[in-house]
Amino acid sequence: MSARKDAGPEKGARPGRRRGSAGTRPLILEAARELFAERGFDGTSLRAVARTAGVDPAMVHHFFAGKEALFVEAMEFPVDPARLVPQLLEGPREEIGERVVRTILGLWEDAEMRSRVLAILRSVTAGEQGAAMLREFMTAALLDPVVERLGVPPERVAMAAAQMLGMVMMRFVLEVEPVVRATEEELVELLAPTFQRYLG
Amino acid sequence: MSARKDAGPEKGARPGRRRGSAGTRPLILEAARELFAERGFDGTSLRAVARTAGVDPAMVHHFFAGKEALFVEAMEFPVDPARLVPQLLEGPREEIGERVVRTILGLWEDAEMRSRVLAILRSVTAGEQGAAMLREFMTAALLDPVVERLGVPPERVAMAAAQMLGMVMMRFVLEVEPVVRATEEELVELLAPTFQRYLG
Numbered sequence: 001m002s003a004r005k006d007a008g009p010e011k012g013a014r015p016g017r018r019r020g021s022a023g024t025r026p027l028i029l030e031a032a033r034e035l036f037a038e039r040g041f042d043g044t045s046l047r048a049v050a051r052t053a054g055v056d057p058a059m060v061h062h063f064f065a066g067k068e069a070l071f072v073e074a075m076e077f078p079v080d081p082a083r084l085v086p087q088l089l090e091g092p093r094e095e096i097g098e099r100v101v102r103t104i105l106g107l108w109e110d111a112e113m114r115s116r117v118l119a120i121l122r123s124v125t126a127g128e129q130g131a132a133m134l135r136e137f138m139t140a141a142l143l144d145p146v147v148e149r150l151g152v153p154p155e156r157v158a159m160a161a162a163q164m165l166g167m168v169m170m171r172f173v174l175e176v177e178p179v180v181r182a183t184e185e186e187l188v189e190l191l192a193p194t195f196q197r198y199l200g
Numbered sequence: 201m202s203a204r205k206d207a208g209p210e211k212g213a214r215p216g217r218r219r220g221s222a223g224t225r226p227l228i229l230e231a232a233r234e235l236f237a238e239r240g241f242d243g244t245s246l247r248a249v250a251r252t253a254g255v256d257p258a259m260v261h262h263f264f265a266g267k268e269a270l271f272v273e274a275m276e277f278p279v280d281p282a283r284l285v286p287q288l289l290e291g292p293r294e295e296i297g298e299r300v301v302r303t304i305l306g307l308w309e310d311a312e313m314r315s316r317v318l319a320i321l322r323s324v325t326a327g328e329q330g331a332a333m334l335r336e337f338m339t340a341a342l343l344d345p346v347v348e349r350l351g352v353p354p355e356r357v358a359m360a361a362a363q364m365l366g367m368v369m370m371r372f373v374l375e376v377e378p379v380v381r382a383t384e385e386e387l388v389e390l391l392a393p394t395f396q397r398y399l400g
Contacts, residue, residue: 121325125318159390166361166365170365174338190359
């Protein structure tokens with residue numbers, strides 16, 4: 001245990017276990033960033049984050065809905081799967097292909113979002129650690145819930161994710177001309193049947 | 201013109217325009233690397249490479265079939281599109297989906313190849329320049345020839361490339377479990393219809 005004991009809980013300069021003071025949230029986020037980077041997503045528990053931050057575990061649960069939500073905020077992850085997944089899955093199954101294309105394209109209109117995605121891709125290609133962290137997070141927060149909700153084999157969901165990842169890289173990172181030039185309607189026409197086949 | 205004039209053509213320590221001596225080829229490759237990095241693929245001419253290397257333009261044509269071939273060697277590009285494209289396109293059109301999957305998967309069995317692809321992805325995500333160079337090369341050496349040979353709209357070929365790029369990233373870079381675990385036959389079954397629809 002590394003909880004600090006050198007100050008009172010509420011007002012000291014270096015308080016011990018904090019109780020929801022304004023500084024608690026950033027402390028938790030800082031500890032989370034440190035642990036996710038060191039141990040990956042799977043290897044990090046909310047309890048360990050609390051310990052590293054020197055706060056009560058209940059505080060972590062108070063501020064964050066779960067490990068996924070903590071990861072999204074701590075790593076400034078551009079998409080919150082907890083909001084994305086229901087958006088992808090709600091609605092008629094026979095329209096899921098089109099819905100996936102439109103939802104994902106909608107996400108990229110924001111320039112800040114694009115720059116954060118690029119930062120993630122950079123960390124992924126720069127070394128093993130970034131790749132492991134993203135893989136574990138994507139699997140737990142995106143692939144597994146979609147597999148469970150749709151009852152589709154994981155490799156089909158993964159191929160849908162692969163099609164989307166490749167399209168995003170070609171449109172926003174590589175900026176390959178025919179993909180940049182394509183309108184949303186053209187991309188829906190091209191891609192919706194692919195997603196419908198994988199996920200429908 | 202920057203051709204050096206301080207030595208005879210054949211034997212001097214710093215000869216001027218070289219005529220196929222053993223050192224000419226590496227000189228051309230070094231000049232090509234420099235220019236591709238500085239000006240991109242489109243912005244580099246074989247004439248400029250010859251000038252920078254201080255050799256006769258005929259020497260560049262003597263050693264390299266064209267700008268694509270020079271790029272493949274100079275940048276240690278893991279795939280030679282001049283060999284890949286015919287492999288993808290030869291054979292019955294109704295089997296192109298399956299052929300694409302098998303050809304591309306076959307490429308990645310080599311570990312050195314995988315590490316070079318990773319290096320390329322790294323340079324692409326690290327900065328604008330790498331992305332521009334890869335985009336220009338991919339367009340000229342891969343997308344354009346396939347579009348021309350198949351008579352298929354460029355955005356369809358690009359979506360096929362996107363599906364492949366995403367699959368490769370998930371299998372070999374991110375190492376997402378269901379994609380790593382999938383056998384070649386399973387990937388053919390999943391992906392061949394996608395490629396058949398884009399390219400068939």
